[in-house]
Every structure is written in C-alpha cells, then in structure tokens.
Amino acid sequence: MSKITIAIHGGAGTILKEHMTPELEATYLVGLQAALDSGYKVLESGGTAVEAVKKAVMELEDNPLFNAGKGSVFTNAGSHEMDASIMDGRLLAAGAVGAVKYIRNPIALAENVMLHSGHVFLGGDGALEYAKQQGIALEDDAYFFSQFRYDQWQSIAGQQGYSLDHDLHLQDKKFGTVGAVACDGNGDLAAATSTGGMTNKRFGRMGDTPVIGSGTYANNKTCAISCTGHGEVFLRAVAAYDVSALMEYKGFTLEQAMQEVIMNKLPVMDGDGGMVGVDARGNAVLLFNSAGMYRGVKSSDSTNMTSIYK
C-alpha cells in the first residue's frame, strides 16, 4: 500500500497576519483541519482519491468562511454563480460545471457530470437542469446569504469593478477558491477545485476553476493539482497541466515543476496565487507566490499540518 496523502487549499492572496485576529485565524485553521480530516478518513478506510478530494472539498464548500458553495461571493446581480471541476488520475476522467446557481455542493455536481453525463463540461442554466434531473441537492438564495459576503459585495457594488474575494477594509486581496488533491492506497491520484469566483462578477465570467488543465488536473503518471489564484492568468498559462507536462516531459519532480510554474512562469504574467499538488508516491507540495494561502496536508507518514502565511 502506498503512502496515503491529502492536501487542501482554501484560497490564496494578500493574507497577512497583521490583518487577522487570533480568533479568526483559529477559525480558519479549524475549518482546514476539519476538511483535511474528513478527506483523510476516506483514504484511511480504503476509499479512493476521488472520494477523498470530493469529501474534503464538500467540507470546505459547506464552511461559510471559504468562497465556494455556501460561502460563495455575490455576483453583480446579487446572486451566486459557482464553478467546480474534478479529475480522476486513473483514466483521466473529468467533470466540470461553470456558472451554476443554487447547487449546494458544486463539486458533487462535477463528479456526477464525470460519472453519468457522457460529457465533461456543463454550464449555466443547462447544468442546473441536469442537476435537477440527477437529484443533486439544491439550495435557495437564503442558504448562500451571509452578512459578511453581502457587505463585501455592497462595498463595491455599483462600480464597474469586480473583486477577487477582496476585502477592501482589510486590504486583503484573496483569491477565494477551495481545492484538494489526494493519493490513495492504490497510488491513484485525484484533484478537485470549487469556487464562487469574483465578488461583483458579471457576464457569466469563469476563471480557471472549471477548466480541466488550468485549475484542476490529475494523472496517475505524474501528479494531481488544484489551483487558486488570478483565474484569468492561470487559464492563459494552462497552469495545472503545465506542472504535469514538466514532470512527464522534462523529468522534473513535483516540487521542481511547481516551483517552475508558480515561482517563474506565473509571476511573469502577473499571476498571483498558488496550488497544492501530490505525486503518485504520496508526496505533497503546497506552494504560492502570494503573501498567504489557506492550506493543509495530512499523510500516513504522520504529517498533519494546517497553515495560512508564508
């Protein structure tokens, strides 16, 4: 049996200790640990990497602290439009949904698309119609409401601008996304990513989160990757698959490949953010070029860590 490992993130950006209270910091760490534990438990009881990343991401989607699922930011229209994707490294199977409303757990819908739709990528109202047919759990607007997100939206609503889960009061530029990667006991890999996107976004804007190859990628031959950052740049950089390609074609380790993408290639394109990755031996790397990234990793080699800052 391989080393089993799960790594997660809850977004990256200008997350600075001086803008946090000890209480808020502790709440984030508790949320990360809960997600880590729930995914790790799946792996420990013999579950697959796909099941583990889905479980961990659902836990983060259900936590209002993170910009995904329940905690999704407000769009320009005052609604919540979410993106998610999942990939199974065994057969390169994948599922993704973009700009979907009313879905309690977008990652569960993405997994259903992967398993049952015959497609990979569904969007908008069509994806919602599919979700209804499949009996996916829906929620009304009240479920997604929080005063914090509403105030965040109101502080920039009416402007043409948008915000990357940006807290203007705290000058805290955060790329609100959640994600997980895992290596299970068979050495199988999977990755999952979910987000509410940018506060005040319009026009059905999607970032890298629903895009296989950019926000999410998994391949047993190389690695599983989940990204968080300025989605437009991660899209143009095909960031997640680029890590895999550097490993497969240049013989880089996961660490080397992630260093190349996050520390060299993305900064040239003004691509702030980070990613979590795991290789087929269960080695995890958590890397970001911004001030902080909500993150955690737990492994059968007794690693168990959650962290926020550099």
Added chain:
Amino acid sequence: MSKITIAIHGGAGTILKEHMTPELEATYLVGLQAALDSGYKVLESGGTAVEAVKKAVMELEDNPLFNAGKGSVFTNAGSHEMDASIMDGRLLAAGAVGAVKYIRNPIALAENVMLHSGHVFLGGDGALEYAKQQGIALEDDAYFFSQFRYDQWQSIAGQQGYSLDHDLHLQDKKFGTVGAVACDGNGDLAAATSTGGMTNKRFGRMGDTPVIGSGTYANNKTCAISCTGHGEVFLRAVAAYDVSALMEYKGFTLEQAMQEVIMNKLPVMDGDGGMVGVDARGNAVLLFNSAGMYRGVKSSDSTNMTSIYK
C-alpha cells in the same frame, strides 16, 4: 520578414468520398478556399496573425456548410448554442465564450473578450449581455435556420442521445468545428476555433472549443493549434497545449508533437479528430486520425491546398 502561413479546418470525422457527391465536395472546397484566401490576404497586407485567424474563422462561421456561426447545429431545445476561443501567441492573451446564443460571429465576441473585458472566459446569458454592451452583431433564430440542420436535428430529436454533427443518413460522423492558425510577417502566432457543438446537445454542454489549452492554444515560443474532434476527449487530454509542451519541453518539432498527440495519445482515449498547427517559422501541419478533415493551408512559399480525405 518570416514566411507567412495560414492553415484552417472545417471539422473532422467519418468523411468518406463514397458518401459525397462531386457537387457537394466542390462546394466544401470552395468554402475552404474562400476562408483561406480571406485570412491570407490579411497576412499579405501586413496584418497580424490574430486578425488573420479571426477573418478566416468568420468566413467559415458565415458559411452554412460548416457547424459554427450561421451553420450551427440545433440543440435539444431547438436553439443554437455556440462556443469559440482565440489566443494571441505574443503575450499569451486569450478570449473565450461558451454556450452563447444569437451571436453572428462568436469568434469576434471571443476576440472582444480578449481585448476589452479584463477576463478570458464568459459564458451563457452573461456573455450575451456583454456582447450587447459591446455592440457585437446579433442575429435572430431565422438567421441560424437551415433545412439541412433542422432535418439532422429532427432525425434524432426526442431521443436522449446527441450527435457530433452526425448525419445519420450518410453514416457520416463529423465533428463540426472550424478553426484557423497563422504565422504573420513578424513571426507572431495566433489560433482561433469556433463551433455550434453537438446536434441535440443539452445541459449547456461545452466541448474543447471554448477551452484555452484544449481546443485552442498559441505561444510564439512554440506553436499555434486549433482542434476539431470529440470534444470531451480533447478536454481530458488538454490536447492543444500538449503539442506546445512537447515542443517546449522535449524539443519535438511541430510535426513530431502533433503526431504524438493525434496518432498516439488521443486514440488510446478514443479521441477521434484532428488539428491544424503552425510554428514560428511558418511551417504548418494538418493532421487527423479520422477518415477525413476539411482543411486547407496557404503560405508565402506558394503552398495553396484544400483537401477533405486522407
């Protein structure tokens, strides 16, 4: 001044000579030549690769023979939902739209997204709202109607199935997409792809066409690629960027990289289809693993070719 080159495709699949009439064959070749000429003319008069691929794709979108723009297939709901993307190899700028309705030239909207939206990827009704604000040309349902596409839809409508621009009568499985790649006089590269997707598609299904890295990719360091084929597989394979990665990381030529992806990697995943590519020296490659691909290439080395079958 570099060799200037443009290459185009109008879809790939089970396109067999025995299912064609000489008249229809001639009409396809005329359409391909017209698109090739219009794009080449841009390059010849000193225009950019981006302008050239946009012009060629618009010509194909305006031609009812091809499944993009005016000739887009019917969805399950009897509407037309189109996808398109464009990428500029100079700065890795990109624009994409998914599941958009009523847009006369989706590739023009994708270019506008690249240039003016501050985003990369817009979808659905939101993308239409953006198009209206930008004064992008719209058309009503009548513009997109053709008896041929309607009959094609009716022949499978009511079934749960969908069709990859599949003509049941001719047993002609075609992946209806159009695309272009170009190298201009400065050695700058660009790629553009546009489609109406699958006949009878539902649920806001998108394939690889609107996805940067899968259906479209351009990078002056390596190549410009536009794909056509079974979109779900091209998405999972991150097909367009994979060609670029093989060139950049393994030192493959464009020909070697496309051979690896189209002839080795995609067939293992049941990925029927093909792609057109051009490198920064203006060398073009047109390759497919299906029975045929509508295609053409024109270059300042006096190449001028249109073709359908193997």
